[in-house]
Amino acid sequence: MALERIDHYLLQTTxxxxxxxxxxxxxxxxxxxxPDFRFPVVWLYLGDKDVLHVSExxxxxxxxxxxxxxQESQAEAGSGVIDHIAFYGTGLRQxxxxxxxxxxxxxxxxxxxxxxxxxxxxxPVNDVKVxxxxxxxxxxxxxIKPELTAAELRA
Amino acid sequence: xxxxxxxxYLLVAKNLERTKKFYQKVLGLKxxxxxxxxxxxxxxxxxxDNICVHLASQAPNxxxxxxxxxxxxxxANGSGTVDHIAFLAKKPEQxxxxxxxxxVQMHYRSFPESKLFQIFLKDPDDVTIELNFxxxxxxxASWAGKGSASALTLGKSRGRRTAVSRxx
Numbered sequence: 001m002a003l004e005r006i007d008h009y010l011l012q013t014t015x016x017x018x019x020x021x022x023x024x025x026x027x028x029x030x031x032x033x034x035p036d037f038r039f040p041v042v043w044l045y046l047g048d049k050d051v052l053h054v055s056e057x058x059x060x061x062x063x064x065x066x067x068x069x070x071q072e073s074q075a076e077a078g079s080g081v082i083d084h085i086a087f088y089g090t091g092l093r094q095x096x097x098x099x100x101x102x103x104x105x106x107x108x109x110x111x112x113x114x115x116x117x118x119x120x121x122x123x124p125v126n127d128v129k130v131x132x133x134x135x136x137x138x139x140x141x142x143x144i145k146p147e148l149t150a151a152e153l154r155a
Numbered sequence: 156x157x158x159x160x161x162x163x164y165l166l167v168a169k170n171l172e173r174t175k176k177f178y179q180k181v182l183g184l185k186x187x188x189x190x191x192x193x194x195x196x197x198x199x200x201x202x203x204d205n206i207c208v209h210l211a212s213q214a215p216n217x218x219x220x221x222x223x224x225x226x227x228x229x230x231a232n233g234s235g236t237v238d239h240i241a242f243l244a245k246k247p248e249q250x251x252x253x254x255x256x257x258x259v260q261m262h263y264r265s266f267p268e269s270k271l272f273q274i275f276l277k278d279p280d281d282v283t284i285e286l287n288f289x290x291x292x293x294x295x296a297s298w299a300g301k302g303s304a305s306a307l308t309l310g311k312s313r314g315r316r317t318a319v320s321r322x323x
Contacts, residue, residue, distance in 0.1 A: 007161075008161065025257055072234055125173045126233070
């Protein structure tokens with residue numbers, strides 16, 4: 001069940017290209033591969049690790065993004081553009097049981113081509129969205145199924 | 156590469172104790188004992204060996220607002236409570252020059268007693284980014300004018316209160 005590390009954060013911006021360019025130029029990040037979410041994203045890396053995911057925000061958010069991720073805020077500036085913060089852990093089944101026992105609602109998602117299984121929940125005090133990500137293999141081994149996969153957004 | 160990894164996020168919590176409890180009980184993060192005296196109350200929480208969440212409180216605090224470059228009001232919620240995202244970085248001189256080249260305003264924060272130097276800056280969507288240079292002792296006064304919009308040093312004064320000195 002242990003969370004091992006902070007994994008990434010997701011920014012929603014009205015200007016995907018300008019945000020990408022800034023992180024590349026000012027902070028030295030590198031644009032790298034990302035799964036096909038059926039909505040535009042940019043993944044930015046430090047070394048071999050994707051640390052920042054950028055998608056479109058504000059008023060013109062694609063429907064596929066809303067279905068997969070929801071939209072926390074219409075903000076176009078300031079920390080409201082941070083959609084969520086993600087952690088990486090092991091022990092998916094234990095975490096699901098733990099959250100159910102505590103009565104904390106969560107959503108389950110899967111990114112097929114990345115082998116990633118995700119739980120999304122809210123910090124109930126501040127209403128901040130937190131993502132917990134696990135290896136897909138854990139879900140398969142425990143027979144756990146998501147409500148929605150990234151591939152299903154094609155439909 | 157000077158900016159090396161993602162480190163933590165800072166959340167200005169509506170209720171500091173309840174938020175701490177959420178991260179401990181629900182997510183299983185561990186309370187870190189070694190949080191420096193920032194001059195405002197808060198907690199560091201760890202996943203594995205690394206601090207990944209820094210909690211502060213929405214209770215009015217002048218040093219917090221001065222330090223974080225914005226006035227935090229009570230009642231904020233959602234991702235608006237996330238104040239900044241922090242990275243670890245190396246080679247402060249190189250990083251400073253790079254940022255300065257793109258004419259981005261920087262704010263320097265120095266904790267000589269904790270051997271910590273920080274650069275704060277804003278991304279194009281006005282999100283605050285914090286770069287942490289661990290083990291670096293830099294006198295912000297010597298960096299005055301070099302792309303710096305403000306520079307603060309935090310240290311112990313004679314009494315118990317945290318001393319903040321401004322350099323520009």
